[in-house]
Amino acid sequence: MDVIERGELTVVGLAVRTTNAEESDPARARLARLWQRASAPGAFAHVPGRLDENLYAVLTDYESDHHGAYTQVVGVAVRAVPKLPEGMVAVRVPAGPSLKIEVRGPMPGALIETWQQIWKQTEAGAQPPRSFRTDLEVHHGDGAEIYLSV
Secondary structure, three states: EEEEEEOOOOEEEEEEEHHHHHHHOOOOOHHHHHHHHHHHOOOOOOOOEEEEOOEEEEEEOOOOOOOOOOOEEEEEEEEEOOOOOOOOOOEEEOEEEEEOOOOOOOOOOOHHHHHHHHHHHHOOOOOOOOOOOOOEEEEEEOOEEEEEEE
């Protein structure tokens, strides 16, 4: 894990508000449905100005820490905010120091396992401490990278 200076980014996509406790209960979980919608062929084909073919997940608007509510936006990175397609939002991911974690292996299992390790390390007082401002996942053909704001 390396601390890097991550640049600013704008993501246009679909959003849900949830908690980790809700996500552990299949009856209340929202993220699987969000990812199903976002992963559908052509889900973001009508979004102009895409930077690349990656899928981005922005975790933001943290109520507190990993126990509180947060918003997750899954979408695509864009050069500028276009006229938003119906049902989509735009979120700015501010530049700043981030802890970069590479995720490899079968998805979504490898990603879930990595987040569970992150939560354990957070509970144990990992350094540098997370700021719970805006975190980012970048998904691509080789896996994903998680950028935790510190």
